[in-house]
Amino acid sequence: MYLSSQSSMNKCNSRSCARSRTTTRVHALLQADKSKTATYSGKGVNPPAQGKHFLHLDDFTKDELLDMLDRAKNAKSNFYARDESFKPFKGMSMAMIFTKPSARTRVSFETGFYRLGGHAVYLDPNTIQIGKREPTRDIARVLSGYNDVIMARLFGHDDLLELAEFSKVPVINGLTDYNHPCQIMADVLTIMEVKGKFEGLKVVYVGDGNNMVHSWLRLAARIPYEFVCVCPPGYEPDEATVALAKAAGISSISISNDRNAVKGADVIYTDVWASMGQKDTLEKKLRDFGPYQVNEDMMALAGPQCTFMHCLPAERGLECTDAVIESAASVVFQEAENRMHMQNGIMLHCLQSLAKN
Structure with a gap:
């Protein structure tokens, strides 16, 4: 035994x-x-079988950007006329990937796509985990087999590029930590409505040299205007993106630590000092950014012609005062509404080979 x-x-x-x-x-x-x-190969993004990706503003020509703006104006006009006959996205579906939540981005894309006849599917961070639960390229292949377009609001820009590389359908950049092209196009639409033009104006961004600044810079490589980024030392935008904008040679670009650079601005633009995922740095930023608050004194320094803009949500009392955001110079809520119309204009351009006329 x-x-x-x-x-x-x-x-x-x-x-x-x-x-x-x-x-x-x-x-x-x-x-x-x-x-x-599971890691982005970096081979480069090919165009989808039909339509166009919307990843960076300088991926397009000036004429293409102007076409998007024209389509946005028409979409807005139809919206206010309650024209229910224009349904170019009828029978189409859009997957909306969110690893970085946003009420404005979700509602503006979902409502806008619906009003033009389409159906949107919301995928929250718990439902879909880019590059974690499964490789990004697998998600791209699967979702592009079900949908006509993918909108992604992500933290990592490489995840967006990989999504576009392996997707069979157009991918729309709803925001990454590197850039936010939909917002900037909505801002241009708003400036054109308020000022009657955009080219040649002076836009001064006051605050952190973040993804918003990178999109303003890449726009400057296609449409001529004067762009000034005013920020504390150490918070300048990405040097390669600044160099790209300057190399185009069509816009005046300057990065300054001097708040007096706002003088003569047609637009003063700001954003939160600490974005989502950066709140642990807020205490330091409160010290560094204090002198760069957009307040009544700064608006007076810019001049009476100056318009105030903010991509929202705003931390009132931090990057801007309550008085400025509620002033006659502020167009922040017109700007917020224009997100929906501009995104429709972008999708109408990028999906024009698929859309029903």
Whole structure:
């Protein structure tokens, strides 16, 4: 009995060891495979089979950007006329990926697409985890098999590029930590409504040299205007993006730490000092950004012609005062509404080969 029992124990130990070795090998293979497939290859983004991606403003020509603006104006006109006959997205579906939540982005895209006949599917951060639950490229292939367009609001810009690389349908950039092109196009639409033009105006951004600034800079590579970023030392925008804008040679670009640079501005634009995911830096930013608050004194320094803009949501009393955001110079709520109309204009341009006329 003893020998039989010992033999059985040896067999069990042998099987246990074999299972352990197998588990280790499988784990190693999975980790190796994950390292090969879950990281963006960086090969570059090809256009989808039909339509166009909307990733960066300078991916388009000036004429194409102007076409988007014209389409947005028409969409807004139809909206106010309650014209229910224009349904170019009838029968089409859009997947909306959010790893960075936003009420404005969700409502403006979902409502806008619906009003033009389409149906939008909202995927929140718990439903879809870009690059975590499964590789981004797999998500791109699956969702583009179900939908006509994908809108993504993400933290990582590389995730957006990988999504576009492997998607069969157009991908619309709803925001990344690098840029926010939909917002800037809505801002241009608003400026044109208020000022009657955009080209040649002086836009001064006051605050952190963040994703908003990068989009203003990439716009400056296609449409000529004067852009000034006024920020505290150490908060300047990405140097390569500044160089890209300057290399185009059509706009006046300057980065300054001097708040007096707002003099003569047609537009003063600001954003929160600490974006989502950066709130742990707020205490330091309160010290660094204090002198750069957009208040009544700064607006007076700019001049009576100056319009105030903010992409919202605003931290009233921090980057701007309550008095400024509620002043006659403020167009922030007109700007917010224009997000929906401008995004419709962008989608009408990028999906024109698919849309029903």
